[in-house]
Amino acid sequence: MDRAWWKESVVYQIYPRSFNDSNADGIGDIPGITQKLDHLQDLGIDVIWLSPVYQSPNDDNGYDISNYRAIMDEFGTMADFDEMLEEAHKRDIRIMMDLVVNHTSDEHAWFVESREAKDSSKRDYYIWRPGKGGEAPNNWGSFFGGSAWEYDDASDEYYLHLFSKKQPDLNWEHPELRRDVYEMMNFWLNKGVNGFRMDVVNFISKDQNFPDGEMTGTGYGDGNPYFVNGPRIHEYMHEMNQEVLSKADTITVGEMPNVGVEQAKLYTGSEREELNMVFHFEHVDVGSGEYGKWSPQPWKLTDLKTIVTTWQEGLEEKGWNSLYWSNHDQPRAISRFGNDSEAFRVISGKMLATCLHMLKGTPYIYQGEEIGMTNIAFESIEEYRDIESLNAYKDFTSRGTMSGDEVMHAIHERGRDNARTPVQWSAEDHAGFTTGEPWIAVNPNYKQINAEAVLADPDSVYHYYKRLIKLRKQNPVIVYGKYQLLLEQDEQIYAFTRELDGERLLVLCNFSQEEPAFALPEGIDLTGSEVLISNYEVGGEAGLPALKLRPYEARVYRLN
Numbered sequence: 210m211d212r213a214w215w216k217e218s219v220v221y222q223i224y225p226r227s228f229n230d231s232n233a234d235g236i237g238d239i240p241g242i243t244q245k246l247d248h249l250q251d252l253g254i255d256v257i258w259l260s261p262v263y264q265s266p267n268d269d270n271g272y273d274i275s276n277y278r279a280i281m282d283e284f285g286t287m288a289d290f291d292e293m294l295e296e297a298h299k300r301d302i303r304i305m306m307d308l309v310v311n312h313t314s315d316e317h318a319w320f321v322e323s324r325e326a327k328d329s330s331k332r333d334y335y336i337w338r339p340g341k342g343g344e345a346p347n348n349w350g351s352f353f354g355g356s357a358w359e360y361d362d363a364s365d366e367y368y369l370h371l372f373s374k375k376q377p378d379l380n381w382e383h384p385e386l387r388r389d390v391y392e393m394m395n396f397w398l399n400k401g402v403n404g405f406r407m408d409v410v411n412f413i414s415k416d417q418n419f420p421d422g423e424m425t426g427t428g429y430g431d432g433n434p435y436f437v438n439g440p441r442i443h444e445y446m447h448e449m450n451q452e453v454l455s456k457a458d459t460i461t462v463g464e465m466p467n468v469g470v471e472q473a474k475l476y477t478g479s480e481r482e483e484l485n486m487v488f489h490f491e492h493v494d495v496g497s498g499e500y501g502k503w504s505p506q507p508w509k510l511t512d513l514k515t516i517v518t519t520w521q522e523g524l525e526e527k528g529w530n531s532l533y534w535s536n537h538d539q540p541r542a543i544s545r546f547g548n549d550s551e552a553f554r555v556i557s558g559k560m561l562a563t564c565l566h567m568l569k570g571t572p573y574i575y576q577g578e579e580i581g582m583t584n585i586a587f588e589s590i591e592e593y594r595d596i597e598s599l600n601a602y603k604d605f606t607s608r609g610t611m612s613g614d615e616v617m618h619a620i621h622e623r624g625r626d627n628a629r630t631p632v633q634w635s636a637e638d639h640a641g642f643t644t645g646e647p648w649i650a651v652n653p654n655y656k657q658i659n660a661e662a663v664l665a666d667p668d669s670v671y672h673y674y675k676r677l678i679k680l681r682k683q684n685p686v687i688v689y690g691k692y693q694l695l696l697e698q699d700e701q702i703y704a705f706t707r708e709l710d711g712e713r714l715l716v717l718c719n720f721s722q723e724e725p726a727f728a729l730p731e732g733i734d735l736t737g738s739e740v741l742i743s744n745y746e747v748g749g750e751a752g753l754p755a756l757k758l759r760p761y762e763a764r765v766y767r768l769n
Contacts, residue, residue, distance in 0.1 A: 211479055212689070213485075214255075214458075214460075215256075215404075215460040215485055215486075215571060216529060216571060216688060216689070217255075217681075217682070217688050218254075218255035218256050218303075218460070218571055219253065219254050219255055219256070219566075219571070219572050219573075219574065219678050219681065220254065220255070220256040220257070220258050220305065220460075220571060220572070220573045220574070221249055221252070221254040221256070221257055221258070221573075221574045221575075221576070222257075222258045222260065222536055222537065222573060222574070222575045222576060223242060223257055223258070223259050223260065223576055224237075224260045224537040224575075224576060224628070224629060225237050225238065225239065225241075225242060225259065225260060225262055225271075225284055226260075226270060226271070226283075226284075226629070226648060227576070227629050227630065227631045227632060227642075227648075227649070228241060228242055228245070228576055228631075228632050229241030229242060229244060229245050229632065229634065229642060230631075230642055230643035230644075230645065230647075231244060233643060233644045233645040234283070234643075234645050235643050235645040235646045235647045235648050236283045236284075236643075236648050237284075237631070237632075237642070237643075238283065238284045238285050238289075239262060239280065239284050239285040239289040239290055239293050240285055240289050240292075240293075242257075242259075242293055243289075243292060243293045243296050246293075246296055246297055246300055246302065247300075248660065249300075249302060250300040250301075250302065251675070252574075252579055252671070252674060252675060252678065253674075253675055253678035253679060253682070254302065254574065254678070255301070255302065255303065256302065256303045256304070256305055256403065256404075256460060257297060257302055257303070257304050257305065258305045258307070258406050258462075258573070259304060259305065259306055259307060260307050260537055261274060261281075261307045261309060262280055262281055262284050262290065262306075263275075263276060263277055263278075263279065263280065263281060263309075264276035264279040264280065264281050264282070265281055265314060266314055266316050266375070267281075267283075268314070268373050268375040268376065268596065269353075269372060269373050269375075269376060269596055270594075270595075270596075270629075272307075272309055272372075272376070272408060273312070273313070273314035273315075273316075273372075273373065273375055273376045274309055274313050274314055274317065275313070275314040275316040275317045275318075276317065276318070277393045277396075278393065278396055291400070294400065294401055294402070295401075298401065303403035303404070303460065304401075304402050304403055305402070305403060305404040305405060305406055305460055305462075306397055306402050306404075306405050306406070307405070307406050307408060308394065308405040308406065308407045308408065308410075309408040310379060310390050310407070310408075310410070310413065311371070311378060311379065311408060311409045311410065311412045311413050312370065312371070312372060312376040312377055312378045312379060313376070313377065313379060314375060314376065315374070315375045315376070315377055316375075319331050319334045319335075319389075320334070320335060320377050323335045323337075323377075324361060324363070324364070324368075326364070327364050327366075333380055333382075333383045333385075333386070334379060334380055334383060334385075334386045335368055335369075335377050335378065335379060335380055336368060336369040336377075336378050336379075336380050336415065337361075337364070337366045337367070337368050338358075338366060338367055338368075338369070338419065339365070339366050339367075340360070340365075340366070340367055345357075345358035345360075345367055346358055346367055346419055347419050347420065347421045347422070347430065347432070348421045348422060348424070348429055348430035349369075349371075349419075349421075349422055349429060349430050349431075349432030349435075350422075350425065350427050350428070350429025350430065350431070350432070351370060351371060351372060351373070351374075351429075352371055352372050352597070353372050353373050353596055353597055353600050354427070354600035354601065354603070354604045355374075355429075355600075355604075356429060357369055357370060357371055357429070357432060358370070359374040359377075369415075371409075371412060371432070371436065373596060378412075378415075379413070381413045381414060381415075381441070381445055382417065382441075387445070387448065387449075390449075391449065391452045391453050394449075394453045395453055395456075398453070398456075398457045398459070403458075403459060403460055404459035404460035404461050405459070405461055405462075406461075406462050406463075406464065406488075407461065407462070407463045407464060407484075408464050409464055409465075409466065410446075410463040410464060410465065411437060411438050411439075411442055411463060411465040411466070411467075411468055411472075411476075411487075412436050412437060412439070412466075413439070413442065413445060414436070414438075414439030414440055414441040414442040414444075414445060415435060415436045415439050416435035416436065416439060416440060417440075418435075419435065420435060422434065422435065426499065426500060426610070427604070428608070433467060437466065437467045437468075438465075438467070438468060438472050443475060443476075443481075443483065446463075446476065446483040446484060447481070447482055447483055449483075450482045450483055450484075451482065454484075455482065459485075460485060461484045461485045461486070462484065462485060462486040462487065462488055462531050462571075463476060463484045463486070463487045463488070464487075464488045465487045465488060465489060466490055467490075468487055468489050469489075470519055470520055470523030470524065471523075473487050473489065473520075473523070473524060473528055474523070474524065474527045474528045476528075477524065477527075477528035477529055478527045478528050485529060486528075486529050486530065486531040486570075486571060487531065488531050488533070488536075489520065491516045491519075491520075492513055492516045492517055493534075493535075493539050493545075495508040495509075495512050495513050495516070496508030500605070500610070500611075502619065502622075502623040503601055503605065503611070503616065503619045503623070504611075504619065505618075505619055505622045505623055509700060510699070510700050510701065510703060510720050510721075511697070511698060511699075511700055513546075513703075513720075514694060514697065514703055517568065518692075518694045518705075521568060521569055521570075521692040521694075522692065524570075525569070525691065525692070529570060529571065530568070530569060530570030530571070531570055531571055531573060532565050532566075532568050532570040532571060532572045532573060533565070533572070533573040533575070534546060534561055534565055534575075534578070535575045535578060535628060536573070536575050536628065537575070537625065537628050537629060538625050538628070539575075539625070539627075539628060540584050540622065540623050540624070540627040540628065541577070541578075541582055541583050541584045541627050541628060542558070542561050542575070542578055543557055543558045543561065543581060543582075543583050544583045544584035544622075544627065545584075545622075545623075546561055546720070547560065547561050547761065548722060548761065549583040549584065553722055553760060553761055554581060554583065554658075555581055555669070555670055556744055556745070556760065556761045556762070557761040558578075558581045558670045558673075559670055559673045559744035559761075559763060560718050560719065560720070560744055560761045560762065560763040562578075562670070562673060562674055562677055563677065563716070563718060563742065563744065563763035563765065564703055564716070564718040564763065566677040566678070566680075566681060566687070567687060567705075567707065567714070567716045567765060568692065568705075569688075569689070569690065569691075569692045569707065572681075574674070575628060576632050577628075577632045577633065579663075579670065579671050579674045580632075580633065580658060580659065580660050580663045580669075580670060580671055581658055581663065581669070581670040581671075582630075582632070582633060582652065582658060583652065583654065583658070584621065584622070584627040585621075585626065585627055585630050585650075585652045586621040587621075587626075587650070590602050590613075590617065590620075592649075592650060593620065593624065593626050594626055594629070594648070594649045595624060595625045595626045595629065597624075597625055598620045598624040598625060598626060601616060601619075601620070602616045602617075602620065626649060629649060630649055630650065630651055630652045631643070631647050631649070631651050632660070633651065633652065633654075633655040633658055633659040633660065634659060634660045634661065635659050635660065635661040636655065636656045636659055636661065636662070639651050640652075640655035640659055641659070641660075641661070673742075673744065676742055677742065680741060680742060680765075684714075684741075685709060686707055686708070686709040686710075686712045686713075686714055687707065687714070689709050690707035690708050690709035690712070690714065691707065691708050691709065692705055692706070692707055693705060693706045693707075693708070695715075695729075695730055695733070696727060696730070699725075699727060700721075701719055701720060701721040701723060701725040702717065702718065702719055702720070702725060702727055702758065703716075703717075703718040703720055704716065704717050704718070704729075706733070706768075712767070713767075713768045714741065714765055714766065714767055714768070715729075715733060715735075715738070715764075715765070715766040715768055716763075716764075716765050717756070717758060717762075717763065717764045717765075717766075718762075718763045719758040719759070719760065719761055719762045719763070720761070721760065721761070722760040722761065723760065724757055724758065724759055724760065725757070725758060726756065726757040727756060727757075727758075728756075729756065733768065734768070734769070735766060735768070736769070737769045738766040738767060738768050738769060739766065739767045740764060740765070740766055741765040741766065741767050742763075742764075742765050743762070743763060743764040743765070744761070744762060744763045745759055745762050747764060
């Protein structure tokens with residue numbers, strides 16, 4: 210078994226705009242992160258994944274980059290970045306940057322030059338095509354609504370943008386573009402950055418015929434088959450590894466919508482020399498309806514277990530899993546998979562943490578998850594800031610597909626701003642995030658849910674996370690042990706074992722507010738077992754043929 214520091218690490222994602230504001234302008238910043246490094250060191254994390262901090266006009270909150278080698282003014286200066294990096298390294302915390310190279314901002318110098326003339330040396334850095342019969346080159350829809358093509362008057366051509374029209378897609382077919390991207394990556398690695406999370410990186414290779422896609426309910430064609438895991442993707446990833454990643458001791462994870470286990474083996478198998486891990490979205494997509502997350506449905510635990518188990522078993526011998534419940538694009542974990550009512554918020558938060566951290570793979574904690582933050586339900590669409598949610602509201606209501614109330618319900622459940630409200634540091638105004646006016650409103654529950662309160666409470670979600678992280682560092686079986694699912698058909702209990710070198714753990718998680726009784730499978734005996742961690746006091750059930758778990762209870766046993 211190949212052991213590696215990034216397999217043994219726990220990663221913490223920071224979305225800088227919402228993390229901590231040091232200068233009272235209402236926007237989180239890099240000095241604000243430096244101020245909170247002791248909080249992260251105390252928690253026990255090893256790596257910070259930093260969402261984009263590069264110069265950007267912020268059409269898509271920093272995922273539209275206008276200069277890869279400069280820091281966004283709102284976030285501070287390069288000197289601030291260097292200081293944060295140095296202070297993180299002093300605390301044995303590595304920094305993983307967000308690498309956004311499927312697209313840039315339309316304000317990036319490359320695109321400005323590309324747009325100036327058809328014979329510009331940067332024209333081929335982007336994807337330009339003539340129209341077809343007075344229309345766009347094909348029928349693809351953008352992820353943010355509308356066509357994926359934008360017409361340019363001056364050159365009478367269209368450029369491709371899979372996201373916002375201010376996010377033109379880069380043309381990875383062009384060798385000089387690739388060379389410039391690799392040079393930029395080396396710039397950051399030479400500074401001392403420790404790796405990259407790569408934004409929608411499996412979109413960078415497009416079918417050069419750009420065929421029409423199958424029509425969808427949006428009124429546009431589905432281009433996914435022609436740019437997801439595209440024809441040259443593995444060639445590009447291997448080249449990036451050879452030119453950049455193999456020359457440093459890095460941690461890498463590719464964000465990859467619509468990636469399956471077999472593809473993930475190609476991306477993450479060590480002999481392939483591409484990436485360490487991928488982020489897939491199958492588990493966070495459970496309960497998506499006709500319009501994806503915008504028509505949320507009840508979800509079943511058996512579906513979730515099937516997805517997780519497929520990935521656990523699929524990458525058991527080849528590849529490595531990244532483990533997460535939430536990130537800057539997902540709703541809050543407790544609201545999505547647990548129960549955010551006052552009665553069950555803390556206990557279900559601990560259960561979810563147990564389930565995730567006991568799986569095989571590298572766990573990712575999203576900011577605020579460790580203090581038990583929950584979704585926000587703003588009353589009016591005007592209070593939201595996320596371009597995806599705002600566009601969805603406009604699209605669905607203008608076409609009469611859904612009523613305003615229906616879209617708002619979906620945004621409350623699944624919108625990205627759930628994760629983007631400021632981190633709740635204290636019960637002071639604006640949750641101690643800022644002394645100014647925050648860029649997006651703070652969740653009103655900050656008086657009850659905040660870092661100051663959970664740090665002072667030894668029974669809090671925060672201290673439970675600390676225990677889980679410490680256990681992982683002390684027990685190789687949690688990192689490297691083989692996973693086996695138990696009670697496959699149970700709709701309330703998620704049970705599995707982890708086994709390494711004769712040591713065996715049993716993990717039991719109740720995903721319901723009921724008290725289900727169940728029998729353990731043959732061959733699992735709790736006699737003489739030790740409770741490693743649990744979110745309730747555990748009595749003397751050991752040796753019983755049947756168990757009963759309390760609402761959202763989690764237990765981990767070390768078996769004899």
